[in-house]
Amino acid sequence: MTNIENDTPVEDGQAEDIAPEAAVDAQDETAKLTEQIAALQQDVLYARAETQNVRRRAEKEVADAHAYASTKFARDILSVADNLGRALAALTDEQREDAAIKPLITGLEATERELLGVFERNGITRIAAIGLPLDPNQHQAMLEIPSDKAPGTIVQEMQAGYMMKDRLLRPAMVGVAKKPD
CATH class of the missing domain: 2.30.22.10 (Head domain of nucleotide exchange factor GrpE)
Incomplete structure (x- = not known):
């Protein structure tokens, strides 16, 4: 009989000792490879989940950027709305009835309505x-x-x-x- 690994002659008693050792080594190697495969599969799952999370975050950031892009402008325009409202509130009943400034008041009121309409259309x-x-x-x-x-x-x-x-x-x-x- 010969040893499979290096083709050297082996006596009958030794062949039985080597075969179980080779089987144990093969089982150990198989177990290690199975563990490595499981670990790699887990890593792939984590990588996919992370990629999906990054994509969702990016989509949300883009949606927020579109929805709130005009926030700074909206804050700045609020003072215009405040001043327009104060101007209209400061008018007395006599001033509102004065024919000379009635068209001006009508224009201010129309401007305020339009501004509030723009606010409404933009979710303000x-x-x-x-x-x-x-x-x-x-x-x-x-x-x-x-x-x-x-x-x-x-x-x-x-x-x-x-x-x-x-x-x-x-x-x-x-x-x-x-x-x-």
Whole structure:
């Protein structure tokens, strides 16, 4: 009989000892390769999951960029809306009836309506304030006012707040009720 690995003659008693060792070595090698395959499969699964997460994150960032690209411009234009509203609020009833400036007032009101329409089309909404409880995510308390309303209820709005879709553009600056002294 000869040894399979190196073609050397082997006595009958030795052949039985070598065959089981070769089988054990083959089983060990198979087990190691099976472990390596399992580890590589796991690595591939993790890599696929990470790639999918990166793709989803990128898609979300692109969608957010499209949805909120005009945020800075929207914040800047809010002061224009505030000033236009203040100008219209400052007009007295006598001024509104004056035939000489009535066309100017009509133009200002039309401009305000158009501006509010543009806000609406772009997902910019005014934050409700008066009569609601103070929400620190949407309102900024500027002062406390003695009132018969429940403490923490908004009783005055100094400056309107706005949201763009689900993001805060500017908090509403408000006066909050407190117990009278």
